[in-house]
Amino acid sequence: MASVVGIVEDNKKIRDLIQRYLDMQDELSCPVAVDSVEEMQEYLEEHPAPDVILMDIQLPGMSGIKGIGLIKEKYNDVDIIMLTVYHDSHKIFNALRAGASGYLLKHTSLPEIKESILKLVDGGAPMSPQIARKVINHFQENAPKKNTDSDLTPREHDIVNGLVDGLSYKMIADRYDISIDTVRAHIRNIYKKLHVNSKAEVIAKSLKGEI
């Protein structure tokens, strides 16, 4: 069944263009396109909420970022994609923090917008590549630095993953179809390599990214 899309965009030309295009698609319908958050709120009180809302940031009245919060608060299942010309980090992060599930720049083509909506409905998160780059950079700036040399073998990594998943030796043995004594043997070697002597430490090291 077709996903329902709403649009909040103050430029009438763009708004109508996108609405007509999306409504034309088999997989989508676009019954509502308004030019402010306030109007969208009124709409939502009298109609079932769309699955996805495309939202501009610069709008008459309330800003799109503020709108995200208000809409997500009442209609938590709605996914919101920002569609805007702004590519400065502050706006991007505020929008994402407020609850946006995607962030597209306005030069995005109509077919790409369609693809993004479908991606979103499918559990993905559409982002323009430049946006993704900024998001990733944000991670790297806040990165702590680490350095260890563990050099575990592939099998040993398997065992570590089992431990991280909270499995007992027996469960790990079952998962990889080997004997529990083999698991023990691997664990012994892992402990030696990592200079630890308990499951707990291995799990901690692994989750901290030190392996």
Place this chain on the structure above:
Amino acid sequence: MASVVGIVEDNKKIRDLIQRYLDMQDELSCPVAVDSVEEMQEYLEEHPAPDVILMDIQLPGMSGIKGIGLIKEKYNDVDIIMLTVYHDSHKIFNALRAGASGYLLKHTSLPEIKESILKLVDGGAPMSPQIARKVINHFQENAPKKNTDSDLTPREHDIVNGLVDGLSYKMIADRYDISIDTVRAHIRNIYKKLHVNSKAEVIAKSLKGEI
């Protein structure tokens, strides 16, 4: 001029397949495909660094995540794309923090891999949609940091911290100057509240921020 791509991937079939495909493209060349970070390092000492490296996580010897750090340290201009089956949040974030510029899941098709590389060279950051979703969710979780309302009591949090530090029951008892049986009692209650039944799971949950 064509961008140069390197591959670090231990599965020979996949590695050769990707290399042949990429090398066939007009916009790309792929002169090096090895199965470990160590081999890539050797290569880099005797050849000019590629523009982009595709890297697996699970590798013989050093893990791909650690490899990112070492390679970026010496060859800062190389962009690294993770290409892996892991969609575990911690692996994703550790890879990004270590300096990866993209993160693709292994079911990504060859043309999509090609597109991702071109996107990266063009200043974007290729990510599988599911990965992008997790990255975005990470933002949203860190903004309203209130949802971590585990119903653990203060004392229970102490005990959890002890476990995370890799302490035994006895050591925890000493640290807080209580009896080992009291530690046991707390642990029992913690397990009930978190619906787990081993130290390992508590530590994992805690380090994943689920407590």
Place this chain on the structure above:
DNA sequence: TGATCAATCACATATTCATGCGAAGGGAGT
């Protein structure tokens, strides 16, 4: 004031873990 609950402690038992010792097949490389 009686109920609730966090925090403390005890005893018992079954399971799991940590660790030492030893061994054997197979792949990679010298």
Place this chain on the structure above:
DNA sequence: ACTCCCTTCGCATGAATATGTGATTGATCA
């Protein structure tokens, strides 16, 4: 051919953990 090293397995034992069934004190709250 010979040597590493990964992977597999077995046995054994003491330490640590998981789990059950209790009990007592004090603080909070309806």
